[in-house]
Amino acid sequence: MSGLEILEPGIQATVQDPTGRPGMLRQGFFPSGAMDYFALQAANLLVGNPREAAGIEVTLGGFAMRLQGDATIAVCGAEGQVTLDGEPLPPWSSRRAGAGAELRIAISPGPGFRFYVAVSGAIDVPELFGSRATYTMGGLGGYQGRALTAGDELPVGTGASDGRARRLPDAARPAYGREWEIEVMRGPQATPDYLTERDMEEFLSRSWAVDRNSDRTGVRLESHRFEWARKSGGVAGGHPSNILDNPYPVGAVNINGDLPVLLGPDGPTAGGFIVAATVVRGALWKLGQLRPIGDHVRFREVTLEESIALERELSARLTDDALEPAG
């Protein structure tokens, strides 16, 4: 077993796997896991890891690490300058590196907000409830239950990589931008009981600015005065966004008073606010790439059939056959 050393963590770097630990809602655990699971799955595929293996989620950049053994490395996600021992490492591609090699990720100018680093053999921290993901809100999982700091040494498993440099073709990479369209399904608490038709039209047609106070627990948008189908929250509280506390789905568009918040993988499992819409599984990865300050979001309502097709299409992009040799 070899390892890697964190030299600079940037604003937040955590060990994550793509799926986290779903199935523990009744005990109060949101699943955690990579916010942009697609980019981490792609990075894993490029270095020859199982798609669900653990890697490092880097927020914004300003990150550096040093390999302690030979490994194949790939970085996927936000746009920005990535170097391996000073040589540019093209995005969405892999390369072999020797012991002592330094990977550096500069601050991303955007679009996109998070990078995913995969190392052949994968990050080998202990599993907790079936996952290696860090749950920042619960302070558990990953490396000592916390974000990485300079000097941390992460264990890396023995890799099965053949060491070949590969790339994911452009056509298989998702489009990043500053204006995002996010697919949602209405509800659970929308029209007709909680929001008016006009509220829903406004919700779906507006371009929502992403607020600076956004993290893995939730992406905040901007305040908006809805009409509301109810005058007050009744026994649950004065504001019509209040309901008796209930469980939330991952990807909930939670309306806290007048403020919509997209619940991320480390969010609260339950609470007393309505959920106007829910981001469908095939679009959830976008939450990880929304850049606070500057990015805007529009919601597009889809059917269940469309959402299943969306996820299937996304997943089909990541096969060994899809990869090309990199020059």
Next chain:
Amino acid sequence: MSATPSSVLERAQAAGGHPAITYRQAGDRSLLIEYGEMELDLTLNFFVLAVDAALSERPVDGLLESAPGFRSMLVRYDPRVVSPAELVEHLARLHDSLPAEQEIEIPSRVIELPIAFDDSQSRAAVERYIRSIRKDAPNCEGANNIDYIVRYNGFNDREEFYAAVLATEHWTGFIGFFPGLPFMFPVDPRHTVVAPKYNPTRTWTAEGAVGLGGPCYAIYPVESAGGYQLFGRSLPVYDLQARNEVFRENPLLLRPGDRVRFRRTTEEELLSAFEDVRADRYRYRIEEHAFDVGAYLELREQVREEADERRRRREEASAEAEIP
């Protein structure tokens, strides 16, 4: 293909001792099932827990998990295996097979926990809030939240509030927000206490702090942010490291259907018990007692007048109180 114009998939009227049921879509992987109306009626939670137990005994292919709320349940499923319509149908059959509310018996435990009222850590949390977040919050006047709870509910003094907390068992309706956090409600409606939540929320709360938000009590499982009014401190209810034997099978002390009975203690005694929990010297007092919903409904009927009178007194006082 046009999108569903409503988030409601189906509604069923109240019938046969069962509450009305609303099936809502919650994205492409979950349904949220709501029971009855938006009322603070514990019988709705009893029904939720009965449905949850029945569903774990008779699951359906494609069901991934269920999570109870106060009067609702989130059901996560794989839409490639089971359609929402099939899931609704399965749940409807399950609902029909349940006994009427008053005949439900729920597996339950009574757990006794010490509580130190007005402890130094809760006061420190309030002081920190005043210093760093909001100076003029009406719920933090006097650098504590207790006097606000007393005012908001029309209690004569702190002792009257403490007596209400100690006089009843507290029903764990569900676990959520945060790993291991119990949402608890007084079983005896005469002892309902209500308080608005913090605005904005607090960034620090001690582990084991006991708070009140709306009509609901919570024990904070770890040091964390929070929005409930703090009034005391109890023992750990969650320990991933299982430093006490009570956490060895499950890092969560409480589960839905459990009842907590608080026993008053001094802060000194509490802190020493806290250490004993960590050192595995403390033994939590836990007794198994199935909960008889029929008996609960009888008690609720007997005390209805007194509970209504106290509610009126509370509402008069609340109307005068400033909201955070």
